[in-house]
Structures are given as C-alpha cells and as structure tokens.
Amino acid sequence: MPDKSEKNICIEDIMDEIRAEIKEKGYNSSMLSFEDVKCDTSLNDHTVVGKDMYAKNLQYVNLNYGVQPYKQLFGRRPVVIFRKILRKLIKFYIEPIVEDQNALNVRFVQLFNYIDGNVKPVDDAVNLNTLSKQIDDLELRMKSASSYTENLEKRIALLEKENEELKSRISISEAL
DSSP: OOOTTOSOOOHHHHHHHHHHHHHHHTOOTTSOOGGGSOOOOGGGOOOOOOHHHHHHHHHHHHHSOOOOSOOOOOSOHHHHHHHHHHHHHHHHHHHHHHHHHHHHHHHHHHHHHHHHHHSOOGGGSOOHHHHHHHHHHHHHHHHHHHHHHHHHHHHHHHHHHHHHHHHHHHHHHHHO
C-alpha cells in the first residue's frame, strides 16, 4: 500500500487490495449487496406539504407522540413466557431510551403546535408580485401628486403676483 505521506494516490492499487481481500474472505456476487437492501426514501421526499396534509400530520403527531416501551405479546405460551422474561432482563436498558424519546417527542409536538398557532399559513405569506404592483401603483400616485403640487405652486405664484398688482392699483387709485 502506498505511503500516506505520498501526494499521489493510486486508486488501482487500492482496488486491487480490496479485490484481494474479498477473494481471501470468500465473498461472492450472490451474497447480499447494497442494491438488495430496501431503503425508506419517504424521509428524503422534500415536496411541499399542502394545508390538508399538514393538518393531518399535526393531528397524527398530537395523538401519537407517546412511544410505548413494549408491544402486546402474541404467540404460543412458551414463546410469550420467554419474551416476558427477556423483557424483564432488558427493562433497565429500554425504558430510559423510550422515556428520552417521549420527552423529545413532547417538545416537538409543542413546537409544531406553536408554529401552527403563531405562524401565518403559506397562503397568507407576502406575495412579492402583489407587493411589486402595489409599489408601482404608489410610485405612480406619488408622481401624480408631485406634478399636481407643482401646478398648485405655480398657480399660487401667479395669484400672489396678481394680488400684488391689484394692491398696487388700489394704492394708486387711493392716491388720486
């Protein structure tokens, strides 16, 4: 095997070593491979959950957050007795794990209920397109108000000029 300090890693040498080890241990292609193992990929599904599915999931979590340490035993009497004895022997190990899991589940259910009660649904979320249209509308109204204000200021200036002229006429006519 190449020295670990070497910069170049020879993949072929590593693969040859792995193949030799497989032959040495007697593994063959008929044995179980990774492709044969069924894997639950539902947790990897990142699709958006709708309101109905969210409500159903929240209801399920609220009803089923508690994990029971033992299931009901079925079967023939000797098997049931053996399982009961086995339960007694591993009780010290199983019950603390289940209690920890239940405590975690309670916290998650409380968190989900808080989120459900205090966070706005997706439908009520801010729609950027609507906001953009509202901004455009407000900018247009602001420009309109600005031009209207300019027109008013011009009219005021004209009226003030006219007022000054009238005052000067009145003062001239009074002087005569």
